[in-house]
Structures are given as C-alpha cells and as structure tokens.
Amino acid sequence: MSSVLILSDVSKSYGGKPAVAHVDLAVPADSYISVLGASGSGKTTLLRLIAGFEEPETGSITFDGHRIDGTPAHRRGIGFVFQNFALFPHLNVRQNVAFGLANRAEAPLTDPAEIDRRVDEAIELVGLKGLDRRSVTQISGGQRQRVALARTLVTRPKLVLLDEPLGALDAHLRARMRLELREIRRSLGVTFLHVTGSETEALAMGDRLIVLDEGRIGQFDEPKHLYAAPASPGVARYLNAYNLLKGARSDELFVSEIGPLAFDAPALRHGEGVYAIRHDRISVREAGAAPGPDEVQVPAKFIASEYGGASVLSFFALDNGQIVEVEEHLSLGEPRRLEADRPYGLAWKRASALVYA
Numbered sequence: 001m002s003s004v005l006i007l008s009d010v011s012k013s014y015g016g017k018p019a020v021a022h023v024d025l026a027v028p029a030d031s032y033i034s035v036l037g038a039s040g041s042g043k044t045t046l047l048r049l050i051a052g053f054e055e056p057e058t059g060s061i062t063f064d065g066h067r068i069d070g071t072p073a074h075r076r077g078i079g080f081v082f083q084n085f086a087l088f089p090h091l092n093v094r095q096n097v098a099f100g101l102a103n104r105a106e107a108p109l110t111d112p113a114e115i116d117r118r119v120d121e122a123i124e125l126v127g128l129k130g131l132d133r134r135s136v137t138q139i140s141g142g143q144r145q146r147v148a149l150a151r152t153l154v155t156r157p158k159l160v161l162l163d164e165p166l167g168a169l170d171a172h173l174r175a176r177m178r179l180e181l182r183e184i185r186r187s188l189g190v191t192f193l194h195v196t197g198s199e200t201e202a203l204a205m206g207d208r209l210i211v212l213d214e215g216r217i218g219q220f221d222e223p224k225h226l227y228a229a230p231a232s233p234g235v236a237r238y239l240n241a242y243n244l245l246k247g248a249r250s251d252e253l254f255v256s257e258i259g260p261l262a263f264d265a266p267a268l269r270h271g272e273g274v275y276a277i278r279h280d281r282i283s284v285r286e287a288g289a290a291p292g293p294d295e296v297q298v299p300a301k302f303i304a305s306e307y308g309g310a311s312v313l314s315f316f317a318l319d320n321g322q323i324v325e326v327e328e329h330l331s332l333g334e335p336r337r338l339e340a341d342r343p344y345g346l347a348w349k350r351a352s353a354l355v356y357a
C-alpha cells in the first residue's frame with residue numbers, strides 16, 4: 001500500500017515542553033485514520049504541523065511524494081475541517097462551498113460554469129441538495145458540519161485533516177455522521193486523518209488507529225488488534241476498557257499490591273510492571289467460591305453499577321482501595337444482583353491478562 005503522508009522524526013515543543021516528540025508515521029493512501037489521545041497528548045499539534053500552521057523543529061513531512069515542511073499552509077493542498085466549522089456567516093451554503101475554489105492560492109477556478117458544476121457535486125455528496133441557497137446561520141449543526149466538509153472536499157484534496165469534527169453535534173447526529181463520513185471518504189478514495197478524544201468514535205471510524213501518548217505514537221494499528229492487545233499501559237488507558245494494576249514481575253507471577261496474580265505469558269524480565277485485565281473479561285462470583293484451575297480470582301467489595309443499555313458497568317474496590325471496573329453484556333443473560341459493601345470474588349482467565357514491563 002502506498003503512503004500519501006510520511007512523517008520522519010517530527011518534533012515540536014512549546015516553551016521547552018515537547019508537544020509532539022520524534023514522530024515517525026506513514027499514512028496509507030485511501031484510508032480512514034483515527035487519532036486518539038488524552039487532552040494535551042499532542043493531537044491538534046500533530047494536525048497543525050501537517051497542515052502547515054506550525055513548523056516542526058526536527059524532521060521532515062512528505063505529502064504526495066513532495067517534502068512540504070516549510071511550505072505555507074495554503075500551498076500544501078491539504079484539506080482541513082475544524083470543530084467549530086469556521087463558516088462565513090454572511091454567505092449562503094453555496095457561496096461558502098464555492099469560496100475556496102475561486103480564492104485558493106493554487107490554480108483558482110475562474111470559469112463560473114466549472115465552479116457551479118463542482119459546487120453542485122460537493123453539495124450533493126454531503127447530502128445538502130435543496131439547501132444550497134440557505135444562509136449558514138439558518139441550518140442545523142449537522143448541516144453546518146456538512147457545509148464545512150463540502151467546502152473542503154470541493155477542492156479535491158488527497159488528504160483531509162479533521163479536528164474533532166463531530167464534537168459540537170448531539171449524540172444521535174454524531175452516530176449518523178460517523179457512518180456518512182466513512183461513506184463519503186470511501187466514495188472519493190481520499191485519506192481522512194480524524195482527531196477525536198472519544199475511544200468509541202476512534203475505534204468505530206478508523207481503518208487504522210493512532211494512539212498518541214504524551215506527544216509520541218503509542219501504537220498505530222487496526223482497531224481490533226489495538227483493542228485486543230494494546231502495546232503499552234498508556235495505550236490501554238486511553239481505550240478506557242482495561243483495569244491496570246501496578247506491581248512487579250517475577251517469571252510466572254505478577255506480584256501486585258493485592259497479592260500474586262497469575263498470567264499466561266512468556267517468562268518476563270523481573271522488575272516493575274503493569275498487569276492489565278479488560279473490563280469485559282472479568283466475572284463476578286460469590287466471595288470464597290473456588291476459582292477454576294486456569295483462573296485468577298481476587299476479593300473485592302461491590303460499590304455501585306451503571307446501566308448502559310446493552311451492558312452494565314460495575315465498580316468494585318480491591319483490598320488496597322483501587323477501583324476495578326467490570327462490564328457485563330446483557331445479551332449474555334441478566335447479571336447477578338449485587339449488594340453494596342458486600343465482598344465478592346472477581347475472576348478471569350489467566351490467559352486474558354496482559355503484562356507490561
């Protein structure tokens with residue numbers, strides 16, 4: 001697969017503090033890439049470096065076979081969609097979409113018939129046909145989002161950077177726009193690099209997913225691989241699906257604050273580490289019930305549950321006070337009734353545990 005965008009050793013710091021640190025990245029052409037990371041992990045800075053609103057202190061950026069660091073943003077030919085849409089309020093839908101075509105730095109279009117044709121095409125693509133003469137102040141948030149997208153796509157960029165593009169929409173619209181964005185991208189064969197703070201959005205949308213961890217690439221992988229085997233505790237933390245217990249590794253056992261925990265992994269170097277177990281890999285038992293031979297079981301006190309529609313998330317306190325989350329899918333049957341402050345056993349297969357150095 002060819003790469004449309006290549007970053008080599010790209011770094012940027014603010015006031016001596018690294019925001020993006022030594023990033024190496026090859027983004028495949030014709031793909032949807034999600035970028036996930038905690039607040040302050042460098043997601044926006046990474047997009048700004050690629051777009052040309054910031055210049056890297058080290059390294060190089062190559063887009064479509066050409067080195068682009070040092071080239072002004074408006075000459076890079078990369079599309080950008082902001083969270084706040086940044087539309088012109090005094091222009092209607094059609095004029096907003098047409099604006100970039102007639103006013104761009106590289107090869108502006110001057111033929112009104114050609115502009116009309118391209119604008120019609122973009123408006124149809126994002127499902128705004130019929131609204132093109134409407135003021136952008138008189139359409140819904142979701143429609144404004146589509147105008148912003150059409151305004152970028154009309155210039156036919158090979159790469160579109162989207163910074164929290166669904167952040168201002170309500171949950172229902174967000175879910176619909178997820179599907180539409182994927183479909184629009186697929187039909188055009190362009191590459192989308194989509195920054196989000198939501199792990200569900202990142203997992204649902206990306207063909208591949210980048211997790212940024214303190215300015216570095218923690219992992220770049222297909223969502224299902226990344227979810228099943230996060231490369232580090234940092235990546236596991238952002239997925240919001242793993243309980244992480246600190247301790248020390250010694251061959252077959254992981255010695256945590258609540259006692260030894262077994263795992264099925266090759267013998268590891270001794271030393272400090274992290275033991276990870278996914279929320280939905282834990283089952284709740286009566287306190288003192290005997291664990292199976294291939295299981296790990298720890299005592300824990302039930303605190304409270306949160307009903308989530310298709311699943312229930314329950315919170316337990318381990319003996320050292322650490323909170324552990326357990327997710328039970330309702331399709332697997334009604335979960336056991338739990339009493340607050342009562343001790344239970346939490347069990348999981350040793351093979352389900354991941355252990356990090």
Ligand SMILES: Nc1ncnc2c1ncn2[C@@H]1O[C@H](COP(=O)(O)OP(=O)(O)OP(=O)(O)O)[C@@H](O)[C@H]1O
Pocket residue numbers: 014015018019037038039040041042043044045046197
């Ligand atoms: N213009 C700036 N001046 C100084 N520091 C900045 C600037 N822009 C970003 N930073 C710092 O760089 C780091 C990365 O910021 P960035 O905005 O890239 O993170 P982010 O992952 O996009 O965060 P969020 O999800 O909150 O938008 C943060 O520590 C931030 O405070």
